[in-house]
Amino acid sequence: MDYLVRDARFLASATDLDRLPPPVVAEIAFAGRSNVGKSSLINSLVERKKLVRTSSTPGATRGVNLFRVDLRITPEEGDARDAELDFVDLPGYGFAKRSKKERRSWGPLIEGFLSTRAGLRAVVVIVDVRRGLEEDDAELLEYLESIGRPAILVATKTDKLPKSKRKLALDQVAQRPRAMGYSAETGDGRDRLWRRLLRQAHLLSE
Template sequence: MKIKNSDFVTSAVKKEQYPTTGLPEIAFVGRSNVGKSSIINALTNRKKLAKVSQTPGKTRLINFFVINNGEFHLVDLPGYGYAKVSKTEKASWGNTIETYLSGRSELKRVVLLVDSRHKPTADDIQMHEWIKFYGYDEVIIATKSDKLSNNELRKKEKDIRETLKLTKEDTLYFFSSVNKKGRDELIDNLFNILVENE
């Protein structure tokens, strides 16, 4: 698949604010400093489609982007796990994400981002379990892989798979928004579900 163009559609918190076009959706979720905006911009080849914030935890809304003039929606969910916010605020982000995940028929796949340099956190584990609980197809991407050597990548893959209790069938990719190595192949693998469902 080629991503030819991408545009911002709307931001939402409540279900009634979600787009009602019926387009299939693929959602990206991860910790607030995992590089979610950077990977969305790298995949869509747009420098400022998703706003890269200097302050982690800034995205508090669900942002919808339309891809290829209405082929599908790419959905940017709020970053979670940022330490410098109140418990109330953390809970509200959790509610925002869970509200979206519960019964969104347009949602075809959830892409969970984890930092390749560290073991997945308790928040990452909870998010992975949520995605599985709601029955969505999941792809996991370990970001910032340019910071690791090949030997470290192999070790980190083992760490991630063990921490999240992944099976051989669970899909895990390593990607860097800096060098964009394997970008076209990753796009094909991420969005193949849209073609399969047609």
């Protein structure tokens, strides 16, 4: 299988689910603790440096942000075809310096989107490989399982660890099903993750 990201663009942003446009194509959501590298991962996937604004300040994403990705997919058998997919950047969780009011509003926003969004096909749960799976991450994975949403666990920033420590860190994450490593800096893991996303979006057969 081969793929080409033809275009990637911002669609909409909202802090209220009622203000989001209805889904018209399959959606993949990205969730994770604040400053875990979520924006960098999305930018790396679409090979665009500034599609999603990155920030050194944790908790910069305060609403649900939608991005449309135009693809050209060439399966191992058959002709190339064009396809569309929406990426959904969810607010980061676990950042203590935001006000209690903000944090209370994020919970229902994220939970409401994950539980009710008709076009949602999978949720990429992102963790920092150097920190491993934290309590908030485990709770999110358990919640997704309880509502029947497929989850893909991705450990980012693998390039930040020396090879001698990388395997040990990934082994902890790999105890979870469908887990994988990723480096937005080097692109390591990009093709593997894209295959998973396209399968979950029913744009690529098993």
